[in-house]
Amino acid sequence: MEKPWEPKAKILIVDDELDLRKLLADFFELQGYVVMTAKNGHEALRQVEKHPDLILLDINMPEMDGLELCAKIRSFISCPILFLTARVEDADKISGFRAGGDDYIQKPFSIHELGARVEAHLRREIRSQHKTSIKFSEELAIDFSARALYFRGERIPLAKKEFDIVELLSTHPGMVFDKERIFEKIWGMDDEGDSAVIVEHVRRIRYKLKEHGCEDRIETVWGVGYRWRKS
CATH class of the missing domain: 3.40.50.2300 (Response regulator)
Known part of the structure; x- marks a missing residue:
């Protein structure tokens, strides 16, 4: 079939x-x-x-x-x-x-x-593949079709799941996602025991943003989860 x-x-x-x-x-x-x-x-x-x-x-x-x-x-x-x-x-x-x-x-x-x-x-x-490019500011742009994140025209290399997290949060700016919800959305499973996986991925995303001179766009909501900072 x-x-x-x-x-x-x-x-x-x-x-x-x-x-x-x-x-x-x-x-x-x-x-x-x-x-x-x-x-x-x-x-x-x-x-x-x-x-x-x-x-x-x-x-x-x-x-x-x-x-x-x-x-x-x-x-x-x-x-x-x-x-x-x-x-x-x-x-x-x-x-x-x-x-x-x-x-x-x-x-x-x-x-x-x-x-x-x-x-x-x-x-x-x-x-x-059917997403369109969204530009959040003059310096930061996310091309969802190419699955690429750019800062000042330079591409920030992200692993697949790192980009998936950026995509999820950035398409819902200001919305808070708890770690279990992110895991369920990205990996397709509801497993509270895997929140450490999300923490590690967010840490790596933040490190890469900082490495390229881009201020952190992911805010931690203590005791709850994460959200993409509104422009």
Whole structure:
């Protein structure tokens, strides 16, 4: 069955378990996707040259693990990267998001839930392509179609989830979002235990703004959450 975003979206599955690769490949091919597979990080590096629309990436692989691979490819791959892993600690999740991951699927998982998350991420990618550029001042501009933030004409490099947070807050200036709500909006999950992930992402956004001479646009509402400062 063809999908409503773009036909034949390409999915790259990276996992050292042959049976799991085959299971996922068969499932997603039946859903109408073009599927590529890799059993390790080195094979995955060759496959990403084919520009996948989404990557399913196992963390626990020999030689080059998923975190290392994600960090290596994130600088030139902008598609969603979903980690598949048995790790469950908050520190491991934060490491995954810091490396550039967009979602975290815990093994063992429901293959139908995984399919639904893949659909959600791909739909979100298409929606972001139809945004228009919004300029908040003469010095700061956000191009939602290019998913880029500029200050005085110079681009401020943001990871995917960092831009998602900027997009969410900046399109609702003055509105307060608590950490759990931000997590639910960006990652598609309601998990109060992951508020530390939001704190870390906001810290990195603020650091990058400051590094480029831009004053902080994200205000902390103590005991509540964050909001984008009105011009």
